[in-house]
Amino acid sequence: MTLTPAELTSAVSGGIGTSPQRPDGNLKVRGEFAYASDLWHEDMIWGATLRSPHPYARITSVDITEALKVPGVYAVLTHSDVPGRNLYGLEHKDQPVLAVDVVRYQGEPIALVGADHPETALRAMKKIVVTYDVLDPVVDMETAVDDTPLHPGGNLVRHVPIRRGSQDVTADVVVTGRYEVGMQDQAFLGPESGLAVPAEDGSVDLYIATQWLHVDRDQIAAALGLPQEQVRLTLSGVGGAFGGREDLSMQVHACLLALYTGKPVKMVYNREESFYGHVHRHPAVLYYEHGADHTGKLVYVRTKMYLDGGAYASSTPAVVANAATLGVGPYEVDNVTVDAYGVYTNNPPCGAMRGFGAVQAGFAYESQMDKLAEALGMSPVDVRVRNAMTEGSVMPTGQVVDSAAPVAQLLKLVQDKPLPAGTSTDIRELPGGVSNTTHGEGVVRGVGYAVGIKNICFSEGYDDYSTARVRVSMVxxxxxxxxxxxxxxxxxxxxxIMQQIVRTELGIERVTVLPMDTTIGNGGSTSASRQTYVTGGAVKAACAAVRSRLDGRTDIGDEVIDETVEWRHRATEALDPETGQGNAHVQYGFAAHRAVVDVDVELGLVRVVSLDCAQDVGRALNPQAVMGQIQGGSAQGLGLAVMEEIQTSGGKVRNPSFTDYLIPTVLDMPPMSIDVLELADPHAPYGIRGVGEPPTISSTPAIVAAIRAATGLALTRVPVRPEHLTGT
Amino acid sequence: MRVNVTVNGEQRQADDVWEGESLLFLLRERLGLPGSKNACEQGECGSCTVYMDNVPVCACLVAAGQAQDRDVRTVEGLADGDALDPVQEAFVEAGAVQCGFCTPGLVVAAHDLLDRVPSPSDPEIREALAGNLCRCTGYEKILDAVRLAASRR
Structure with missing residues (x-):
């Protein structure tokens, strides 16, 4: 039941396990919630970014003379105006704030303009003269390591090997495959934007849409050459993220312009610039060999996978580790050989996106499981159940899965759901819809299954914590x-969620969520499905500290109880660099999908008829929000299955717009029937298991399996495009 | 140039408008109404949907000058003071709002649908909202919200 705030009368209403209305919901439906691109400041000016048109080139000169003469222009800045370290990055400091003498991807920032109107800034930008010595780009991830080195250390960002059990065991039935995953974009709707406000003492305030305030701050301060306390960040309204805001975009640029002009500076990317302004999901090429005995039991899995990190490292090292450690999927396999490589190329930089390495591996290993089922004459569900991991199973890293892993149960739940009615006669429910491309002729139906695994929270020994402060007083x-x-x-x-936790822990109904900013300690990243776990854990712990001081009192007079707590999940370990062994992950999450599709084989059009899901969430703190995550995550997986890809040619992006980069509409998403299991993880606050990412992993391979079942085609690449289905 | 336009029932005026500016820019940056959103600015996402003379349009595709002497109603003009419009109320209750960036456009589009078709079928809802992209919800709870609003009108 949903409660409105006025109905929240008892002390425990709106606590965990219920679905109270979100505190920002009213403002959002009224259009009054302030997103980063809505910010306004008296006397503010607009910033714009000049970007490289070339994927790889030497910069031979930059002339800003004419740009500075444009009336209304306040500043034109280049790399020589960066007062601090002109390099940043989440894991390697390899990316320039502004390019110096080389550009490594199309869209790399070279210069900034601050002007009185966005149009003035654009006009001035066009008057900046940059001369280039254009070079041949490195674009093939499989050969990049032996190609022209793009960075001082060469083009290998990270190699993660895993060696478990026998490396040369043989099996009765062997299937091999080569799979490709295209470059997906987060396509959050709120474009990159922020407002930087300079202060008289040389410090700066930045109001920003981001996923991680403190790591932004640290990188900005280093680039500006300022102590961290002189860079203050406040979270503004964020229009979606999905990993695409974990790296810096316009943060340093806006602050630089603000400090140089002494004026508040607003920067807002348009959609095209947004495609150049953030990292994407790594495209991948994955080779797999699965060996099984005649009963379908897996004997070994061997894989070599390449992930294209593009021009700068971003979070490539962690993405590679995920792809490697989760590379056999949620299955028990005693003999595993994995070599995962993340490389530099001159393609667009890639980093975090929902699913983070597990998505690419998931498409490949699930495709292999279907191939294995076919080779064995087993059903796709049976071969998966035969090998399904359970609590107590051992990962390829040697880590024991020490909480619920209901892989077989999830598969059976989706298998047992009623199937949708046969192919419709209503054109609105056929491939092509009201385009009226078929009345059912040439349409075939297929059913496909997939299950996936995702690590929750940060891994490999990272000190992953969050800080929460809870203050109680009489109002x-x-x-x-x-x-x-x-x-x-x-x-x-x-x-x-934070309000719900405070209500449950303290029995206090009225809970205000204060603005998120850097005046308090690090909250960690909103990624890796970790915030309910880690920040939720911190809020719970802060409440416990407050509760002991409250000591049962309901009237504390003028007293203010104010407690701040830093909270960590249990520690993880680094992977052994030779064998990939180690307790690298905190928790594992699982989801399974069954997809039903109709395919018009003459036109290559696909309609996903149903996309049912079962997921274990440990405990649903907010059932409505859990469903929203599963539905939204599944939709992004559908996008990768049949439509979403940043297409590149020679390192250049061919489709940087919502006209040419398609994301699912309400016509593309089918109704979903969802089963949520609540098998508590004893190690996690309230037993919760991260929810956001698992559904994005299994949705894609389930849909592609259904298309294969319908068409009999091999389909080794996502997204599946019409020409893959028609052979034209 | 100067633009005179009625917005949410009020006569408004903006000066020094550049001819290339969109109605969306006019609303957001000159009239202090940032509720209509700037997700694609090329008519693909629907997040800037507003009524112009009672017809829903993408404000990003309308030149500011075209709004001269027209009647514009934005998402900010749907609620009656503190009382939300039933469509707005249903979006919050149904959990149709996550990041909320698509919400203003979807609320206007759903409001228009229910004005025209008081009890729409699911295929009708889907057709009506096909021009509004949402990246967070997978649309299920948006459909729930429209059904809920329809049941209350």
Whole structure:
């Protein structure tokens, strides 16, 4: 049941396990919620970014003379105006704030303009003269390591090997495959934007849409050459993230312009610039060999996978580790050989996107499981259940899965759901829809299954923590609480979850969520499905500290109880660099999908008829939000299956717009029947298991399996395009 | 140039408008109404949907000058003071709002649908909202919200 705030009368209403309305919902439906691109400041000017048109070139000169003469222009800045370190990056500091003498991808920032109107800034930008010595780009991820080195250390960002069990065991039945995953974009709707406001003492305030305030701050301060306390960040409204805001975009640029001009500076990317302005999902090429005995039991899995990191490392090292450690999927396999490579090329930089390495591997290993089922004459579900991991199973890294792993149960749940009615006669429910491309002729139906595994929280020994402050005082005669963190609300509903936790822990109904900013300690990244786990854990712990001081009192007079707690999940370990062994992950999450598709084989059009899902969430703190994550995550997986790809040619992006980069509409997404299991993880706060990413992993391979079942085609690449189905 | 336009029932005026500016820019940057959103600015995502003379349009595709002497109603003009429009109320209750960036456009599009078709079928809802992209929800709860709003009108 959904409660409105006015109905929240008892002390425990709106606590965990219920679905109270989100505190920002009213403002959002009224159009009054302030996103980063909505910010305005008296006397503000607009920033714009000049970007490289070439994927790889030497810069031989940059002339800003004419740009500076444009009336209304306040500043034109290049790399020589970066006062601090002109290199940043999440894991390697390899990316220039502004290019110096080389550009390594199309869209790399070279110069900045600050002007009184966005159009003035664009006009001035066109007057900046850059001369290039254009070079041949490195674009093939499989050969990049032996190609022209793009960085001082060469083109290998990271190699993760895993060696478990016998490396030369043989099997009765062997299937091999080569799979490709295209470059997916997060396509969050709120473009990169922010407002930088300079202060008289040379410090700066930045109001920004991001996933991680503190790591932004640290990188900005280093680039500006300022102490961290002179760079203050406040989270503005964030229009979606999905990994694409974990790296810097316009943060340093806006601050630089603000400090140089002494004026507040607003920067807002348009959609085309957004495609150049953030990292994407790594495209991948994956080779797999699965060996099984005649009963379908896996004997070994061997894989070599390449992930294209593009021009700069971003989070490539961690993405490669995920692809490697999760590379055999949620299955028990005693003999595993994995070599995963992340490489530099001159393609667009790639980093975090929902699923983070597990998506690419998931498409490949699930395709292999279907191939194995076919070779064995087994059903796709049976071969998966035969090998399904359970609690106590051992990962290829040697790590024991020490909480629920209901892989077989999830598969059976989706298998047992009623199938949708046969192919419709309503054209709105056929491939092509109201384009009226078929009345059923040439349409075939298929059913496909997939299951996936995702690590939750940060891995490999990273000190992953969050900080929460809970303050309690009397307001109008009753206790009221405020909760303060730097953990970013990007749409997922962390603000609601924090209120629910405080209500449950303290029995206080009135809970205010204070603005998220850097005046409090690190909240960690809103990624890796970790915020409810880690920041939720921190808020719970802060409440416990407050509770002991409250000591059962319901009236504390003028007293203010204010507690700040830093909370960590249990520690993880680094992977052994030779064998890939180690307890690298905190928790594993699982989801399974069954997809039903209709395919018009003459036109190559696909309609996903149903996409049912079962997922274990440990405990649903907010059932409505859990469903929203599963539905939204499944939709992004559908996008990767049949439509979403940043297409590149010679390192250049061919489709940087929503006209040419398609994401699912309401016509593309079918109704979903969803089963949520709540098998508590004893190691996690309230037993929760991260929810956001698992559904994105299994949705894609389930849909492609269904298309294969319908058409009999091999389909080794996603997204599946019409020409793959028609052979034209 | 100067633009005179009625917005949410009020006569508004903006000066020094550049001829290339869109109605969306006019609303957001000159009239202090940032509720209509700037997700693609080329008519693909629907997040800037507003009524112009009671017809829903993408404000990004309308030149500011074309709004001269027209009647524009934005998402900010749907609620009656503190009382949300039933469509707005249903979006919050149904969990149709996550990041919310698509919400203003979807609320206007759904409002228009229910004005025209009080009890739409699911295929009708899907057709009506096909021009509005949402990246967070997978649309299920948006459909729930429209059904809920229809049941209450």
């Amino acid at each position: 109008s005669g009753s206790l009221a609480a405020a909760v303060h963190t730097a953990a970013c609300e990007v749409g997922q509903g962390l603000v609601t």
